[in-house]
Amino acid sequence: MVAICHRMTILQKILGCSLQRHQSLVPLVRRMCSSGPDVLLEDIGNKGLITLNRPKALNALNLGMVRTIYPKLQEWENNKSLVIIKGVGEKAFCAGGDVRSITEGGKKGDPITKDFFREEYYLNCLIGTLEIPYIALLDGITMGGGVGLSVHGMFRIATERSLFAMPETAIGLFPDVGGSHFLPRIGGNLGMYLALTGHRLKGRDVLKAGVATHVCDAVKLPELEDTLLKLENPYPEDVSEVLNDFHNAATFEKDKDFSLKPFLPQIEECFSADSVEGIIDRLQKDGSEWALKNLSILSKMSPTSLKVTHEQITRGADLTLQECLAMEYRLTQRCCEDHDFYEGVRATLIDKDNSPHWQPAILADVTKEKLAHYFSPLAADRELTL
Ligand code: QUE
Numbered sequence: 235m236v237a238i239c240h241r242m243t244i245l246q247k248i249l250g251c252s253l254q255r256h257q258s259l260v261p262l263v264r265r266m267c268s269s270g271p272d273v274l275l276e277d278i279g280n281k282g283l284i285t286l287n288r289p290k291a292l293n294a295l296n297l298g299m300v301r302t303i304y305p306k307l308q309e310w311e312n313n314k315s316l317v318i319i320k321g322v323g324e325k326a327f328c329a330g331g332d333v334r335s336i337t338e339g340g341k342k343g344d345p346i347t348k349d350f351f352r353e354e355y356y357l358n359c360l361i362g363t364l365e366i367p368y369i370a371l372l373d374g375i376t377m378g379g380g381v382g383l384s385v386h387g388m389f390r391i392a393t394e395r396s397l398f399a400m401p402e403t404a405i406g407l408f409p410d411v412g413g414s415h416f417l418p419r420i421g422g423n424l425g426m427y428l429a430l431t432g433h434r435l436k437g438r439d440v441l442k443a444g445v446a447t448h449v450c451d452a453v454k455l456p457e458l459e460d461t462l463l464k465l466e467n468p469y470p471e472d473v474s475e476v477l478n479d480f481h482n483a484a485t486f487e488k489d490k491d492f493s494l495k496p497f498l499p500q501i502e503e504c505f506s507a508d509s510v511e512g513i514i515d516r517l518q519k520d521g522s523e524w525a526l527k528n529l530s531i532l533s534k535m536s537p538t539s540l541k542v543t544h545e546q547i548t549r550g551a552d553l554t555l556q557e558c559l560a561m562e563y564r565l566t567q568r569c570c571e572d573h574d575f576y577e578g579v580r581a582t583l584i585d586k587d588n589s590p591h592w593q594p595a596i597l598a599d600v601t602k603e604k605l606a607h608y609f610s611p612l613a614a615d616r617e618l619t620l
Contacts, residue, residue, distance in 0.1 A: 273299040275306045281463050282310040284319040286383075292329030293321040295379040297346060300353045307360055315467050317364070318459060319383060320371040324395065324452070327372045328380025333405065337579040340570045347570040351410070352618055354379065355559040358412050359620050362386030362555045367473040369462065372396045372440065373452055382411025385445060386555065388470065389477060392446035393455065394437045394486035401432035403535040405582050406574025406590070408543045408565055414550025414558040420444050422498055423505035429543050430505070430513070431531050442492035448481040497524050504528075508548075510540045510597055536574040536590070537597045542608050549609075556620040561609070563618035568608040 274285040284303060286293035310317055321327040331354060339346035361368055361383065370384030373393045381400060384390050392398075400409035400417070409417060409429045417425030424443060427433060440446045450458050458480045465472055494501065504516040504525070514532065517525040532540065542565060550558045569575040573593045581590035594600055611617060 271302075272296060273302050275302065278463050280313070280315045280467065282306070282314045282317040283459075283463070284317065286319070286321040286328050289321075289323035289325065291332070292326035292375055293323070293380070294329050294332050295354065295383065296332040296335060297350045297353065300350070300357050304353065304357045304360065307357070307364070311360075311364055311366055314366060316367040316369065316462065316465070316473060318369045318371065318462060319387075320455075320459070321374065321380075324374060326375035326380070327370070327396075328377075328383055329375045330377045331379030331411075333378075333407070333575075333579050334583050336570075337576050341576065347567070348616070351563055351566040354382065354411065355563055355618060356620070358382040358386055359556060359559055362412065362415075364388070367468070367470050369473065369477070371450075371455055371459070372398070372446060373455060376440075377401055378409075379411055381413075381445075385416050386412055389448065389473065390440075390446045391455075391458070391477065391480075392437065392440040392449045393452040395452050396440045396446070397434055397436050398440045398443075398445055399432055399434040400429055401434075403430060403539040403543055404432055404578060406536040406539055406572075406576070406578030406592070407569055408539055408546055408562075410562045410566060412555055412558055412562070414546045414553065414562060415555045416445075418547050418551035422502045424494070424498070424501055426505040426513075426544070426547050427501045429547050430510070430535070430540055431528055432535075436493075438487040438490060439493050443494070448477045449484045449486070450477075450480040451484050451486055454480055454483070500524060510544045513544075514597075536578060536592045537594055537600050538572065538574050538592070538604070539578075540597065541600045541605055542569075545605060545609065559620060560618045564610070564612055565608055567612055567616065 269289070270287060272288050274287050276283040286299070288294060307317065331350065336346055336350050364387065367389060368387035369389040369391065370387050371391050372384055374395050375397045376384060377399045378401065381398065400413055402409050413429060417429050419425065420443060435443050435445065438449055441449050461476050462473065465476065500520060500522070504513055504520060507513045507516050514529065517529050546561065546565065549561065553561065577590045577592065581587055
């Protein structure tokens, strides 16, 4: 508010008048100076439009946004024919969950650590079970919490600006928001690779990895949105038809192979080992430039996160989305009671020194007992029930 008032004063000087005498300018100045609510929910006929509106924070998802979206989406499932979700700006769809607020609250014993993940996972589950077409426009950065807002939905549209990752092992967390459900289902152990290394997929690779269902040139997104919003009582097949048209017309990276194609056999082989130590062993034996690069990446991640993630992705292969989210909820609570999540957020997002001091610092010291504790049930009244 201070910043807005300050900018208003500057504007008054530029305009050479008082804004009091020009009331009609006030809404315009407001629009120029403030960015409005964190998420916009628009009723457009019998369609719903969700716009994530925190461009300066790369549209990162906070608890307020979850609390705004969830009840509206429940309502829309009963009275709308489709829902579109997008982010404001060209940089990001949604860069993740607001992990900074969560760790700050967690240190003070604030209920945000319980509430954020529980309510976020309820939303992820609703998106995964929605009866009407849900179309996520993944234009820009889509990581962590942003993946949870899209990947379980019926349609995910990538553009040349899409950048997808599950980078949580770098912040002492694990690929949550249903990562244990969609990652093991990617095939060829590519999900285990993405989960442990946080590897970023760009552009058409997001489609080739099976995360996106369609592509669209970024410049055509407004037209795509318009076409979808003008469909009369569409069935999923009608939505598919529109998306297929834009997909087939997309010009970017048209003849490009999947950038991971040369490494798929190595990914399949190395990342099928039944432990993190086993994966590291296979990468060392492989010895290629690609293997050495990945060994270096893994050596920077939280050892606890790596072991939790390996177990989580392995278990998730045989679980429903609901069971995956309930398991992940236990893991989030264990992370919030432990050390590395706070240290990872500090090093990556707060101090930005990118030198986290993990505890334990080596894989061998992440004991079976510690891992078992992470996966053990919470007190009955704290479990996530979906
Ligand atoms: C690893 C992560 C996250 C990350 C960076 C990493 C993550 C996350 C964010 C993020 C980004 C922008 C924001 C914000 C959070 O960054 O999970 O609040 O404005 O949410 O290297 O796992």
